[in-house]
Amino acid sequence: MTPDVHPLTLLIASVFTNNILLSLFLGMCSFISISKDLKASNGLGMAVTLVLTITTLINWMVYHWVIVPFELDYLRYIVFIIVIAAIVQVLEMVIERVSPTLYRGLGIFLPLITVNCAIMGVSLFMQLRNYDLLQSAFFGAGSGLGWWLAIVLLAAIRQRIEKNPIPAGLKGAGITLITIGIIGMAFLGFAGMLKVQ
Amino acid sequence: MWTAPIIISAISAVLAFAIAIIDGIVNNYADVTISINEGQKTLSVKGGSPLLSSLATKGVFVPSACGGKGSCGACKVKVLSDIGPHLPTELPFMSPEEIKDNIRLSCQVKLKSDIRIRLPEELFSVRQLNCTVESLKDVTYDIKELRIRLPKNATIDFKAGQYLQLVIPPYQEIKESAQRAYSISSKPSDKNSLEFLIRLVPNGIATTYVHRELKEKQPISVIGPFGDFCLRDTDADMFCVAGGSGMAPIRSILLDMYEKKINHRTVWYFFGARSRRDLFYLNEFRELERLWPCFHFVPALSEPLPDDRWEGETGLITQVLDTYMKKNPDPSKSKEGYLCGSPGMINACVKVMIANGIPENEIYFDKFA
Numbered sequence: 043m044t045p046d047v048h049p050l051t052l053l054i055a056s057v058f059t060n061n062i063l064l065s066l067f068l069g070m071c072s073f074i075s076i077s078k079d080l081k082a083s084n085g086l087g088m089a090v091t092l093v094l095t096i097t098t099l100i101n102w103m104v105y106h107w108v109i110v111p112f113e114l115d116y117l118r119y120i121v122f123i124i125v126i127a128a129i130v131q132v133l134e135m136v137i138e139r140v141s142p143t144l145y146r147g148l149g150i151f152l153p154l155i156t157v158n159c160a161i162m163g164v165s166l167f168m169q170l171r172n173y174d175l176l177q178s179a180f181f182g183a184g185s186g187l188g189w190w191l192a193i194v195l196l197a198a199i200r201q202r203i204e205k206n207p208i209p210a211g212l213k214g215a216g217i218t219l220i221t222i223g224i225i226g227m228a229f230l231g232f233a234g235m236l237k238v239q
Numbered sequence: 240m241w242t243a244p245i246i247i248s249a250i251s252a253v254l255a256f257a258i259a260i261i262d263g264i265v266n267n268y269a270d271v272t273i274s275i276n277e278g279q280k281t282l283s284v285k286g287g288s289p290l291l292s293s294l295a296t297k298g299v300f301v302p303s304a305c306g307g308k309g310s311c312g313a314c315k316v317k318v319l320s321d322i323g324p325h326l327p328t329e330l331p332f333m334s335p336e337e338i339k340d341n342i343r344l345s346c347q348v349k350l351k352s353d354i355r356i357r358l359p360e361e362l363f364s365v366r367q368l369n370c371t372v373e374s375l376k377d378v379t380y381d382i383k384e385l386r387i388r389l390p391k392n393a394t395i396d397f398k399a400g401q402y403l404q405l406v407i408p409p410y411q412e413i414k415e416s417a418q419r420a421y422s423i424s425s426k427p428s429d430k431n432s433l434e435f436l437i438r439l440v441p442n443g444i445a446t447t448y449v450h451r452e453l454k455e456k457q458p459i460s461v462i463g464p465f466g467d468f469c470l471r472d473t474d475a476d477m478f479c480v481a482g483g484s485g486m487a488p489i490r491s492i493l494l495d496m497y498e499k500k501i502n503h504r505t506v507w508y509f510f511g512a513r514s515r516r517d518l519f520y521l522n523e524f525r526e527l528e529r530l531w532p533c534f535h536f537v538p539a540l541s542e543p544l545p546d547d548r549w550e551g552e553t554g555l556i557t558q559v560l561d562t563y564m565k566k567n568p569d570p571s572k573s574k575e576g577y578l579c580g581s582p583g584m585i586n587a588c589v590k591v592m593i594a595n596g597i598p599e600n601e602i603y604f605d606k607f608a
């Protein structure tokens with residue numbers, strides 16, 4: 043059954059209350075490594091948002107128009123990942139052509155979006171929660187915006203605490219994970235404002 | 240059951256098709272102009288390809304020993320336009336100064352918009368020549384003398400000591416064309432033919448081709464000339480050291496000097512080899528020594544076999560060089576070193592030469608690396 047949620051509510055919810063990163067901790071590897079640099083974080087956030095929106099949409103169509111009619115549900119993981127890989131490939135070509143600066147800024151993380159688990163996760167949630175096409179589009183876009191917001195927030199905070207005295211054992215990934223935890227808790231304050239599931 | 244593979248294939252095919260189409264649209268570059276040396280030469284080429292091959296289509300040949308794979312570092316070009324930072328594939332070949340000067344590997348730089356570059360002027364005389372094999376002889380068990388004939392009516396101008404790139408076509412399991420540098424061993428006045436000395440490198444792409452596949456009368460393409468390992472126009476005494484195929488550029492330089500009647504410089508040539516079977520052209524150089532009084536030829540064997548019945552110098556070429564330089568010290572004369580061969584041999588000889596008073600910047604060499 044398609045849940046009875048307005049697509050716009052879904053969009054807001056996936057940015058704040060159900061932030062894919064801060065509530066489900068998906069897409070952590072590039073989140074932690076890229077958040078060192080605010081500009082690259084911004085670029086990657088934008089790219090992830092774009093990929094998420096497009097892949098969720100296309101995966102919805104492929105799932106409902108191809109996989110379900112042929113009863114190939116067990117193949118959805120493979121199909122989803124193929125679609126994601128193809129979209130990232132296309133996006134890479136387009137970005138290289140349109141904005142060489144962004145292309146260089148993103149570097150290896152652009153192709154690595156393929157294996158960003160947030161992307162796969164959103165496609166799987168979209169299917170699991172039975173969203174319809176419009177809901178999926180907003181869910182994908184919202185999750186992307188949420189990821190973008192989270193990485194920019196973290197990057198900004200990391201920039202500010204960079205010069206702070208941090209216990210040696212906590213330097214780098216340690217303090218970053220703690221920071222993410224605190225941001226996550228702060229986002230918990232949004233919980234309950236919107237009900238989506 | 241049959242649906243699964245078909246559906247997966249169909250989805251992949253559709254996506255691949257979509258990628259191909261988008262690739263065609265996105266990577267359809269407009270024409271770009273390459274401006275060389277501030278407008279001295281302007282070329283209009285189709286964008287989207289590497290700078291190296293784009294220049295080659297217009298007859299401008301930048302040296303490239305690996306044929307554009309990004310593994311030799313020979314194709315360096317100074318780029319004046321801002322084309323972004325160096326790629327990871329370029330960095331291993333760049334010194335910090337070169338990075339600051341925006342020296343780039345032209346095989347790695349993809350042309351996207353108009354570009355301004357600087358090229359040494361000599362490169363404009365570089366051409367590709369479709370030659371034919373005139374003769375191919377064994378001079379030792381692992382070195383062949385390759386003699387090629389230029390196309391009818393074509394001539395080549397080069398300086399003694401320079402090298403050409405042999406274009407090796409795909410053969411047997413080698414699927415891609417390759418290019419390798421080989422020094423010219425014939426003299427520059429020979430304008431219709433060229434000679435090379437090519438030593439077989441086990442499993443080497445180019446040398447296996449020359450030694451096993453190439454036959455007389457077959458076509459072979461060369462690109463060049465390149466290089467600055469040439470005779471310096473001074474009055475200094477010359478100490479040349481080269482063994483094996485490293486003899487090639489030295490031979491060209493010496494024959495050229497003899498022909499030009501340069502008789503006021505004392506010229507030493509130390510030819511290092513392991514045993515008799517590694518020596519070649521002995522008679523030719525002995526004859527040259529007889530005809531050209533200022534020239535001294537010193538072949539030396541490091542591991543002569545009893546059967547060799549060798550009566551000449553023995554020992555490592557560095558020791559022989561050291562002995563001769565000590566025996567004939569003439570402080571009033573300045574000296575120059577000319578070395579050719581493997582990096583190990585060159586480095587060892589440079590040390591000996593410096594110890595015997597040749598300034599480091601007057602030792603010239605060509606590393607066959």
Ligand SMILES: Cc1cc2nc3c(=O)[nH]c(=O)nc-3n(C[C@H](O)[C@H](O)[C@H](O)COP(=O)(O)OP(=O)(O)OC[C@H]3O[C@@H](n4cnc5c(N)ncnc54)[C@H](O)[C@@H]3O)c2cc1C
Pocket residue numbers: 304402419420421422423435436437438439440441442443444445446447466484485487488605606607608
């Ligand atoms: C300026 C210049 C002039 C030259 N002149 C001559 C000449 O007159 N005569 C002559 O015989 N050769 C000359 N050479 C060397 C020649 O260009 C080739 O490098 C050589 O002949 C080997 O080519 P190949 O294709 O047969 O071997 P490749 O297929 O390139 O490789 C042969 C083998 O060597 C190994 N190898 C290759 N390069 C390296 C490396 N850098 N380090 C470690 N292993 C390596 C490979 O793994 C492989 O097993 C010259 C080189 C230069 C740069």
Ligand code: FES
Pocket residue numbers: 291302303304305306307308309310311312313314344345346347
């Ligand atoms: S041609 Fe060899 S590195 Fe560019």
